[in-house]
Amino acid sequence: MSFTKRKFAPRRKYCRFCENPEIPLNYKHPEVLNDFVTDRGKIIASRITGTCAKHQRAITREVKRARQMALMFYTATHSTDVLKKSRI
Amino acid sequence: MMTRYEELLLMSPELGTDECHEIVNNLSAIIEREGGSIIKIDDWGVKDTAYPVRKFNRGHYVRMEMNLPTEAVAEFERNVRITDGIFKFITVRLPKIAEEA
Numbered sequence: 036m037s038f039t040k041r042k043f044a045p046r047r048k049y050c051r052f053c054e055n056p057e058i059p060l061n062y063k064h065p066e067v068l069n070d071f072v073t074d075r076g077k078i079i080a081s082r083i084t085g086t087c088a089k090h091q092r093a094i095t096r097e098v099k100r101a102r103q104m105a106l107m108f109y110t111a112t113h114s115t116d117v118l119k120k121s122r123i
Numbered sequence: 124m125m126t127r128y129e130e131l132l133l134m135s136p137e138l139g140t141d142e143c144h145e146i147v148n149n150l151s152a153i154i155e156r157e158g159g160s161i162i163k164i165d166d167w168g169v170k171d172t173a174y175p176v177r178k179f180n181r182g183h184y185v186r187m188e189m190n191l192p193t194e195a196v197a198e199f200e201r202n203v204r205i206t207d208g209i210f211k212f213i214t215v216r217l218p219k220i221a222e223e224a
Contacts, residue, residue, distance in 0.1 A: 062131075062213075063131070063186070065173075100213060100215070102173075103211065103213060104131055104133060104184075104211055104213055105133060105172035105173050105174055105176050105182060105211065106172075106173060107173050108173040108174045109174065113174045113175070114173055114174055115171060115172060115173060115174060115175060115180045118175065118180075119180075
């Protein structure tokens, strides 16, 4: 009953904003931020997306600003398109 | 001491273009009065909001970029809060662009 310790080999994750600094990282471009948010609207951890700490802090700040300005929703349950679907 | 700010305004979609211009002009007048200056105003038009804001699923976004003395921001925001056409607003300090020589 020995289980071989399978070594989990993740593909090398890299910080997208370090690789390509031109990507606009601010609340005015929610389509960029949406890659770092789950479909329920939660911010994805940097250990999963591989972003570095500096940019992860920036992402968090910008996502919270975008949420405040209704450019991104806080949770999917109250998002406009979900409400529209439920009304049909 | 002048600092560069960016102000994003979320206004009611029912505002006609003239009311919207009137609000923006009022705010620009306030900025001038406070000794600031407008760099740019771009109007994103009426967009769908991610969640209903005051029972509206759409909102009129206007972005104002301006130079403002730091102590005048509170006064400016007080005026924005008074204006009833504006639902949400956010003031963001922009990094100082390298002063042209």
